[in-house]
Amino acid sequence: MLIRRFLLGAMFAALIAPAATAQEMPVxxxxxxxxxxxxxxxxxxxxxxxxxxxxxxxxxxxxxxxxxxxxxxxxxxxxxxxxxAPQFGGYCAYAMAKGILVSTDPLAWQVVDGRLYLTHSPEIEQMWREATAEYIRMAEAHWPVVLYEQ
Structure with a gap:
């Protein structure tokens, strides 16, 4: 399980979305x-x-x-x-919790307290669901600062 998480994390980091400024790509x-x-x-x-x-x-x-x-x-x-509209501009909510911008799969999602959250893949969605409230808190702390730093 630990090796699987490491490999998923490495794959995940390699898929970071292209850099953008807030003016160019807020979504x-x-x-x-x-x-x-x-x-x-x-x-x-x-x-x-x-x-x-x-x-x-x-x-x-x-x-x-x-x-x-x-x-x-x-x-x-x-x-x-x-x-x-999805939270965090539609970028992966799990990645935003880690402070990075990553693309999403529109079929890897969850509605929490009336808000739509997307993740990069079904595998990432599973990790997201293990501690959703904590990841939301962490992602909110990073957003929109991460977007402006790109």
Whole structure:
């Protein structure tokens, strides 16, 4: 188990997201500009799994394009985007707890106290879930300082 964690940690460190300034990239998004790889941010709060959004229901917010599965979800996001957007700009919450920026897998997630947290992978998500409250506290202490240091 210790060796597995070491190897995951080493892999994780190698996957640090490209450097960015807060002005350039306050939200993590894919090369095509889609936040959450096109998944509907509102859907994370409505069911057991996120739903892929459609480009016809899209909003540009914080430099990224957010896709929605329906006009209803798009309207909900437009009314209050911070209620649905992932914490830490959509960067990996576990990595933010360690003070680094790392990409995320939109299928490795958790909603805690009405907030969406993403992690880099299902394996990292498992480690995140072992001490979620502590990792949230640590990540909040690093955010947005880590973003500005890039």
């Amino acid at each position: 993590y998004f894919e090369a095509d500009g889609a936040a959450l790889a096109g998944y509907d941010p509102v859907s994370y709060f409505k069911g057991d799994a996120p739903v892929q959004g459609q480009p016809k229901y899209a909003v540009v917010w914080k430099g990224a394009e957010w896709h929605f599965a329906s006009a209803e979800n798009q309207e909900a996001f437009e009314r209050d985007p911070r209620a649905f």
